[in-house]
Amino acid sequence: MTASETELQLQLKDSHKRAGAFSALVRLYQERLYWHIRKMVLSHEDANDVLQNTFMKGWNGLDNFRGDAQFSTWLYRIATNETLSFLSNKRLRNLQSLGSIEDNLLHNLQSDSHFIGNEAQLKLQKAILTLPEKQRLVFNMKYFEEITYDQMSEILETSSGALKASYHHAVKKIEKYFNEELD
Amino acid sequence: MEPNKTLEQIGTELPFKVPENYFDQFASQFEETIAAKKPRHITLRKKWMSIAAMFIGILVLGQLLYKLYDKQTVNKQDNYEAYVLMQVDEASLVDCYVNNSSK
Numbered sequence: 001m002t003a004s005e006t007e008l009q010l011q012l013k014d015s016h017k018r019a020g021a022f023s024a025l026v027r028l029y030q031e032r033l034y035w036h037i038r039k040m041v042l043s044h045e046d047a048n049d050v051l052q053n054t055f056m057k058g059w060n061g062l063d064n065f066r067g068d069a070q071f072s073t074w075l076y077r078i079a080t081n082e083t084l085s086f087l088s089n090k091r092l093r094n095l096q097s098l099g100s101i102e103d104n105l106l107h108n109l110q111s112d113s114h115f116i117g118n119e120a121q122l123k124l125q126k127a128i129l130t131l132p133e134k135q136r137l138v139f140n141m142k143y144f145e146e147i148t149y150d151q152m153s154e155i156l157e158t159s160s161g162a163l164k165a166s167y168h169h170a171v172k173k174i175e176k177y178f179n180e181e182l183d
Numbered sequence: 184m185e186p187n188k189t190l191e192q193i194g195t196e197l198p199f200k201v202p203e204n205y206f207d208q209f210a211s212q213f214e215e216t217i218a219a220k221k222p223r224h225i226t227l228r229k230k231w232m233s234i235a236a237m238f239i240g241i242l243v244l245g246q247l248l249y250k251l252y253d254k255q256t257v258n259k260q261d262n263y264e265a266y267v268l269m270q271v272d273e274a275s276l277v278d279c280y281v282n283n284s285s286k
Contacts, residue, residue, distance in 0.1 A: 023214040030206055038199055051209070059217050117198025124193050144195050174190065 009071050012062060022062070026055055029072055032145075033079045039140040040083045040133075042105050042125070044114045050086050054079040069154060076155040080137065087133060102129040127177040131170055138163055139170040 005028065011021035033054060038047035057078050058065075065074050091101045099107075106129055109115050110122070117125070128136055137156070141147045142163075149160040156163065271279075 019214075019217050022217060023210065026213050027206075027210045030209060034201070034206070034209075035197065039197070042199075044199070044201060048205075048209070052213070055213055056216075059220075114200050114202075115198060116200050120193050121196075121198040124190070125198070143190075144197055146195070171190065178189070 005071065009067070012065070012071075018062070022059055025071060025075075029075055030055075032072075033075060036076065036079055036141070036145065037083050039144060040137060041086060042109050042115075043112060046086065050079070050082050053086075054082045057082065073151070073154050077157075080155060084133065084137075105129060123178070123181065124174070127174040130177060131173060135166050135170045138166045139174075142167045 005025075008021045008024050008028075011017040012025075014021075030051065034047055034051050037050045037054070038044065041047050041050060054075065058075055061078075065071065087101065090104075094101045094104060106126060109125060115122075128139060131139060138152070141152055141155075142149075147155075149163050152158075152163050153160045
């Protein structure tokens, strides 16, 4: 954590400086959190909604931030919970349709003007969508964001050992998916 | 058709983009939103006020229950007096009053 992050965290306790400090922290963490969410929900519009909810929850719940974890870790936790509840709500709304929510996400991705990947990258996204939600989260965090297992352990409140095993398992499944596609 | 690639060959670059100036706009809009809204937080004073209100509530309720109990006791006493008087005939009552006034 940089000196300015520490300073901003301290300013959050001062009611006069609170809004300014929080805005500065939004600017500091918005990109990281956006990509964390976007990799799970895939569409830009959905990622934008979840990101707004994340910061709004953070702002309204500032008194719940006890300072025993880093502010970024706390925001990551909120973003993760918001993303998972967004997906579970989507799943509930999707119950009546024939396809799964993953099919839905993939279909939207293929027609999304904000998707700029090549065929191999699209195939990777398809493979990632075959993973269970929590494993998808672990895979994305490790593979694309290169977050350490210790940091991930703090965010997801799961042991590093379990996260390592989950990531390893996810990689195997994705490789298997690629091999099956080849056959 | 592209041949299947391994994870290493695909790389870790994300295949998504965001609209131009998205992050600048997001931060500015959010700044405006929170400038209008103060965070919801329960102050210490508010906490004390709610505790005091709870005690006042308990006292008022206690008072009401006590009054109700008191009224019932008075009613019981009145009923008992009426019951006793019913058992005594008028001649004995007059006798009793005359005796008391002569003492």
